[in-house]
Amino acid sequence: MGKRLGMPVQKIEKNDFLLRCWEVFHLNGYYNTSMQNLAEATGLQKAGLYHHYPTKEDLMRRVMQYALDEFRAYVLAVADELDLPPEQRLEKLLRRHKKLATLHRRGCFFANIALETGREGQFNEVLKTAMTEWAATVGRILLERLPAEQAEREGLRLVMEYEGAVLFYKLTGEEQYLEDYVHRTVALFNRPAPMPA
Amino acid sequence: MGKRLGMPVQKIEKNDFLLRCWEVFHLNGYYNTSMQNLAEATGLQKAGLYHHYPTKEDLMRRVMQYALDEFRAYVLAVADELDLPPEQRLEKLLRRHKKLATLHRRGCFFANIALETGREGQFNEVLKTAMTEWAATVGRILLERLPAEQAEREGLRLVMEYEGAVLFYKLTGEEQYLEDYVHRTVALFNRPAPMPA
């Protein structure tokens, strides 16, 4: 697929490479992942990594961009499946995220890295983009059933609540926390919305 | 203050020691904190730390227990201030947690460590205790205004939403996320509770 030009035998496709790095970072966190770990996971040698990326931080930044792209394509894109009614779109979107979170029982990649690096951290820009975009996307779905201002607020609130649910899931291993979240969110949305002004 | 017996000149009080370690762990995370960092923060030498705690993991475990004790005494204890009406107790409790979260802009210590170490992590037991105890405490306050089952569910949900708000706060630095959370939570609680069955 898509051979790039001017290269001798490439051992691994770029997207495959980024995926494997993402898996390792997601599993171990940023600081607890070594370049050696990444080399083993991708089949390259450590120096091979440095040929493509000058530092670990740069590599991570690239991985985060990749994760954001995948997140958009796999989760957020559901919001544009306009053949479905908004309630079903919301549920489908939430279930996709749930599948990601439970994949290796690692929860939300962005939240993990955000809380690990945090305080004006090196990756805050991408992380901020991911989270706000997510909240905005949920808000956009809600817009079809709720007044504009309320939809936006509620989209943000739902994402917050979801991240909390993931935290409890990660701690306990109980998928029920996520399942309950999806249920009560969908239920909330299937009603005429008895929210306070 | 409480001199312990059978000791030569102690350089630092035990609680002061644990507090300083907690600060460092809270600021840098677990993996990104070295024993050297902790030594510098406490005024001891590295080997001095190992005299008191056999491994970094053991030390962290002790710090987490300390954090849990402080959390109980400073935040959760508010739930027992029965001279206040439950609404005010809830708000006071939330504001205390907010003060902790904004202290060094580091958010919730327990959530940070949970998401960093996670997957059947070394500290999950204490973390689970902290989080569920917190949710239960909020639920106990709500019990005075809501039916039992609903109070428990809502206590958990409020904690989840709070952790999500902290995540956004950490990413953006916007304290407003936390302030909004407190406002809408207290507002929600000051009404006759229009929750779905």
Added chain:
DNA sequence: TTTTTTACCTACCGAATGGTCGGTAAAAAT
């Protein structure tokens, strides 16, 4: 007064860390 116990230090260990250097081989460009 001697012995024990404790708190802590200096100096060190092997392993792992992020990162560099100088190659090699193959495809592509000339």
Added chain:
DNA sequence: ATTTTTACCGACCATTCGGTAGGTAAAAAA
């Protein structure tokens, strides 16, 4: 056919890592 560009590797580097060994000094116990 030659040169350039690229992907990658083995070996290495200084530093830091978690952790240990052996000692010193002082308070407490005997």
